[in-house]
Amino acid sequence: MLAYILRSLMQGLVVMLAVAFIAFSMFRFVGDPVVNMLGQEATLQDRAELTERLGLNDPVPLQFARFVIDAAQGDFGISYRQGRKVSSLILERLPATVELAVLSALFAFVTGIALGVYAAIRRDGWIANLVMSLSLIGVSLPTFLIGIGLIYIFAVELRWLPSFGRGDTVALGWWTTGLLTTSGLKSLVMPVLTLGFLQLTLIMRLVRSEMLEVMRADFIRFARARGIPEHRIEFRHALRNTMIPVITIAGLQLGGVIAFAIVTETVFQWPGLGALFVNAVQFVDVPVMSAYLLFVAFVFVLTSLVVDLVYVALDPRLRAGNPAMAK
Amino acid sequence: MKSRVFGFAAALIGVSVLALGAAEARPLKWAAAGDALTIDPHGQNEGPTTSLNQHLYESLTERDHAGRLLPLLASSWRVLPDDATTWEFKLEAGVKFHDGSALTADDVVFSYERAMQPTSDFKGYLTSVEKVSKVDDLTVRIKTKGPNPLLVNNTSSIRIMSKAWAEKNGATKAQDFKNKEENFAVRNANGTGPFTLVSREADVKTVMKRNDAYWNKAKVPLEVTELTFVPIKQDATRVAALLSGEVDFVQDVPVQDIARLKSQPKLRVNSGAENRTIFFGMDVASADLKGDDVQGKNPFADKKVRQALNMAINRAAIQRVVMRGESVPTGIIMPPFVNGWTKELDAAPPTDVAKAKALLAEAGYPAGFSTTLHCPNDRYVNDEGICQAAVGMFGQIGIKVNLVSQSKSIHFNLIQKNPAETEFYLVGWGVPTYDSDYIFSYMYHSRTGSQGSWNATGYKDAEVDTMIESLSKEVDIPKRDATIAKLWARLKDETIYLPIHHQSLSYAMNTTLDIPVDVGNNPKLKMVSFKGS
Numbered sequence: 001m002l003a004y005i006l007r008s009l010m011q012g013l014v015v016m017l018a019v020a021f022i023a024f025s026m027f028r029f030v031g032d033p034v035v036n037m038l039g040q041e042a043t044l045q046d047r048a049e050l051t052e053r054l055g056l057n058d059p060v061p062l063q064f065a066r067f068v069i070d071a072a073q074g075d076f077g078i079s080y081r082q083g084r085k086v087s088s089l090i091l092e093r094l095p096a097t098v099e100l101a102v103l104s105a106l107f108a109f110v111t112g113i114a115l116g117v118y119a120a121i122r123r124d125g126w127i128a129n130l131v132m133s134l135s136l137i138g139v140s141l142p143t144f145l146i147g148i149g150l151i152y153i154f155a156v157e158l159r160w161l162p163s164f165g166r167g168d169t170v171a172l173g174w175w176t177t178g179l180l181t182t183s184g185l186k187s188l189v190m191p192v193l194t195l196g197f198l199q200l201t202l203i204m205r206l207v208r209s210e211m212l213e214v215m216r217a218d219f220i221r222f223a224r225a226r227g228i229p230e231h232r233i234e235f236r237h238a239l240r241n242t243m244i245p246v247i248t249i250a251g252l253q254l255g256g257v258i259a260f261a262i263v264t265e266t267v268f269q270w271p272g273l274g275a276l277f278v279n280a281v282q283f284v285d286v287p288v289m290s291a292y293l294l295f296v297a298f299v300f301v302l303t304s305l306v307v308d309l310v311y312v313a314l315d316p317r318l319r320a321g322n323p324a325m326a327k
Numbered sequence: 328m329k330s331r332v333f334g335f336a337a338a339l340i341g342v343s344v345l346a347l348g349a350a351e352a353r354p355l356k357w358a359a360a361g362d363a364l365t366i367d368p369h370g371q372n373e374g375p376t377t378s379l380n381q382h383l384y385e386s387l388t389e390r391d392h393a394g395r396l397l398p399l400l401a402s403s404w405r406v407l408p409d410d411a412t413t414w415e416f417k418l419e420a421g422v423k424f425h426d427g428s429a430l431t432a433d434d435v436v437f438s439y440e441r442a443m444q445p446t447s448d449f450k451g452y453l454t455s456v457e458k459v460s461k462v463d464d465l466t467v468r469i470k471t472k473g474p475n476p477l478l479v480n481n482t483s484s485i486r487i488m489s490k491a492w493a494e495k496n497g498a499t500k501a502q503d504f505k506n507k508e509e510n511f512a513v514r515n516a517n518g519t520g521p522f523t524l525v526s527r528e529a530d531v532k533t534v535m536k537r538n539d540a541y542w543n544k545a546k547v548p549l550e551v552t553e554l555t556f557v558p559i560k561q562d563a564t565r566v567a568a569l570l571s572g573e574v575d576f577v578q579d580v581p582v583q584d585i586a587r588l589k590s591q592p593k594l595r596v597n598s599g600a601e602n603r604t605i606f607f608g609m610d611v612a613s614a615d616l617k618g619d620d621v622q623g624k625n626p627f628a629d630k631k632v633r634q635a636l637n638m639a640i641n642r643a644a645i646q647r648v649v650m651r652g653e654s655v656p657t658g659i660i661m662p663p664f665v666n667g668w669t670k671e672l673d674a675a676p677p678t679d680v681a682k683a684k685a686l687l688a689e690a691g692y693p694a695g696f697s698t699t700l701h702c703p704n705d706r707y708v709n710d711e712g713i714c715q716a717a718v719g720m721f722g723q724i725g726i727k728v729n730l731v732s733q734s735k736s737i738h739f740n741l742i743q744k745n746p747a748e749t750e751f752y753l754v755g756w757g758v759p760t761y762d763s764d765y766i767f768s769y770m771y772h773s774r775t776g777s778q779g780s781w782n783a784t785g786y787k788d789a790e791v792d793t794m795i796e797s798l799s800k801e802v803d804i805p806k807r808d809a810t811i812a813k814l815w816a817r818l819k820d821e822t823i824y825l826p827i828h829h830q831s832l833s834y835a836m837n838t839t840l841d842i843p844v845d846v847g848n849n850p851k852l853k854m855v856s857f858k859g860s
Contacts, residue, residue, distance in 0.1 A: 031736030039372030041451030
């Protein structure tokens, strides 16, 4: 067990280093921060001076070494755009993204499983068919369009929900939350729906097909033959066996939700990490961009680690080293 | 009877005056596409940054929405009669910073010195300055290296901060990236402006409160009690926020939404010219172009080819189709309110495909040639659309253009590299000093360490350079204007750039407001007065 975790951690570290290297070398090509940082009056001299001051003239391996050593200590330098510490910018933006991502994932997971199970059990019912057809739309509509559509219906026409931003937030230490104020909760509705929608449809379709598969298995037939009540078969036997692939996918999706909240955050002017990244890209704010990419890699490494562990917990056969189970 | 009507009217007026006098809370929410980069007054010389900061900090002079220079913190100024290299500014008495301390000459000297530091983004405006010194508490002198008749034009850009406050908070240096430390002034402000800072969350919102102790209260309406600035990057979301009433005033209205917003009874859209001209530049100097199919020659080096290109552009079509009417076609790369502009210069050659083809043939390219055009796609209004339209127009005279459009961070890099890495490009240029010298120095002067930094054309003419340099020292204004006219006549004929249009701006707002378009795109919300409602 311990060796397994250590091995996963080592793998994670290698991934992080690789991402750091790719991110770092990629930013040599996205444009020159100096051009954006100086006003239009800048002379050629000014540019040369600023390049020197930013350390952009040093050899690339030296810059990379400096970057990794600083990053390992949580120091990502100063944002070229805002003149503030990148680490504090990331910490400031983290709560917005985490709240959005966790709520979307929760929404997608709970609703997705419920609808999936329903569609599997009542596979010929008209509601199940309607849900399945709607899910096709969900898969094929781009997130951007869903977001704009929601804004026009609920903000412009009905005026029920705010079209942008996070509403009022309450600070709990360094963590700011929108969950404790009415405007904060209202602001969450549309972004959560937008971000969760695609995940929801994926999970739902996955649950349905897995469950249909399991329901055809022999042990279900035997269970029926033994006279176990139908709902008990559905929820105890079938659903439990459906969950393993669903957890895997859902876990990896959470990483994806955090990493790809960019579109949703841009549409709703949501002050999270995705929006921070988009602004950084336009300004070639290299310290922010590399810190963000490292953060995303970190989230992926972490979630796949957690998924591995949950997997082991759900499926006893995977617990190698436990003699009782090995039989 | 008459008197009764009059009395009734008087009573009505009285009531409405009372209603105004009651001064209820009048918040204003203002949205634009991008946020200020910093509120350090000398940190970033960039549009949205300036437009936010001017509400917190003020300068010796200011520009009104039409670009006219007006006194602000300085009540008057003059060049010393016995010394053409020294300007003297008299400061307004009784000006207070937000923290209550009084503005003195020391603060002005400190701020100018801060703006001249290597880390400041405003030092370009003050390159001619030798020394700034205090004469007495309300008098400041600026000594320039040589006579600089236009120094006062630059003072509207240099904002004044409190020396004591900056020293107390360790913000005596403009943003510096080397020391990896945050500067206190990046998130805190203490200016003399009409609004005081309540809170600032970069990219989220900036809240300001009316400065009830504002020294200049008598001259501005200052009816907004709370000013909130929110950046909303997505065009559709920004427009939706206005339509849903969540914001009152929107800058950067997308061209395609103007008609729709105008049709809303509760909204007003104001449009007007911006201080910015859009044009193409091309490499006129290299012996051979890399991106074309002509071997061993540079077609752009031939004036006839440039004139043919200029004639091929159908400016009216670009205005109508690409810009939906929101632009002013032009024949010169200078917006109309700049010193040196004339109607004759502004006239563009009529579109004439046959004549353009004939010119090309004369220059030795009867079958045309092919080349590459670089274009930004996120900087100017419909920049990519302009390029696409132009590519078709150049195609009509046989010049096949391969279009490369990309983000401004990459595009501007191509232009600013020395030597430039583009041979044909689109760029826009604004003139914050409202004088031709600014255009000559950056766009036409040969590339040296301190001049011609945006001249990616390789155009180099020693005589023109000398004439340009003479402008910054010439104190005799009519003589100086004559040189400007001479320069423009010559440069327009050379056709170094292909002017397209002056960019227009649109502001959308709810009908209780009437904010005029500001040529510098720095709306001045101290001037807002509410109507109706």
